Amino acid sequence: xxxxxxxxxxxxxxxxxxxxxxxxxxxxxxxxxxxxxxxxxxxxxxxxxxxxxxxxxxxxxxxxxxxxxxxxxxxxxxxxxxxxxxxxxxxxxxxxxxxxxxxxxxxxxxxxxxxxxxxxxxxxxxxxxxxxxxxxxxxxxxxxxxxxxxxxxxxxxxxxxxxxxxxxxxxxxxxxx
Numbered sequence: 001x002x003x004x005x006x007x008x009x010x011x012x013x014x015x016x017x018x019x020x021x022x023x024x025x026x027x028x029x030x031x032x033x034x035x036x037x038x039x040x041x042x043x044x045x046x047x048x049x050x051x052x053x054x055x056x057x058x059x060x061x062x063x064x065x066x067x068x069x070x071x072x073x074x075x076x077x078x079x080x081x082x083x084x085x086x087x088x089x090x091x092x093x094x095x096x097x098x099x100x101x102x103x104x105x106x107x108x109x110x111x112x113x114x115x116x117x118x119x120x121x122x123x124x125x126x127x128x129x130x131x132x133x134x135x136x137x138x139x140x141x142x143x144x145x146x147x148x149x150x151x152x153x154x155x156x157x158x159x160x161x162x163x164x165x166x167x168x169x170x171x172x173x174x175x176x177x
Contacts, residue, residue, distance in 0.1 A: 023127050026150045033157035034115060037064065040164045040176055050098050053167040060167055061107055062096040063160055068111035069095050070156050073136065074149050079125075081132030084094035118153075122146065 013036075015028030041049060049061040058066075069071045069088070078084040088094035098107060126148035130140065139141040168174045 017044055026127070026147065026154065027122060028159065029156050030150060033154065033161055036161050037067065037157065037164065037175075040161065040168055043174075044168075046104050048171055049104055053170050056163070056167055056170070058096045058167075060164060060171075061098050061104060063164055063167075064111050065098060066096050067157070067160060068107075068114045071111075071114035071118050071153070074153055075116070075121050076135075078136035079131045079149050080121055081135035081137070083135065086136065099153070118177065119128050122150070154161060 014032040019025055019028060020035055041064065044060060050059050052059050052062070052154070069086075070085070073086045076082045077084055090097075125146050127145060127150070129146045131137050131143040131149065133140055133143055165176055168176070
């Protein structure tokens with residue numbers, strides 16, 4: 001069959017076009033957005049990673065740090081019901097700000113720890129499994145399913161990776177998918 005004239009559309013992002021399983025789609029897209037986050041900061045100097053982007057007011061590394069906290073709150077404190085620090089003492093300023101004494105590698109390592117913990121929780125549970133109580137959710141009627149939590153994480157990443165597109169373009173003109 002002949003191809004229509006014009007440019008060939010780019011392949012879809014995330015899982016393959018033949019994937020129909022809800023779990024595989026959720027986990028696949030979450031993995032794709034996590035990788036997109038890292039692609040969008042690739043090649044930035046340490047100085048540019050750490051410098052707030054105006055007029056946005058946050059740095060690319062601050063966004064990575066924030067997403068580490070988001071993973072922690074929704075998966076470990078939320079889904080697993082772990083008793084842990086879910087918000088930094090200094091609020092948003094500490095969650096998004098990178099102190100000079102904290103290295104880029106420390107921020108990235110903390111992010112990777114939260115992603116690995118989240119992945120382990122997801123691997124051991126079904127989408128219909130409800131979050132444990134005692135952490136983020138005080139009672140069973142407030143505890144969402146893992147599927148609901150993964151949808152929330154997916155929208156967090158989609159929104160923030162889109163914001164990072166804007167930040168990266170402001171920093172050095174780089175645009176992405």
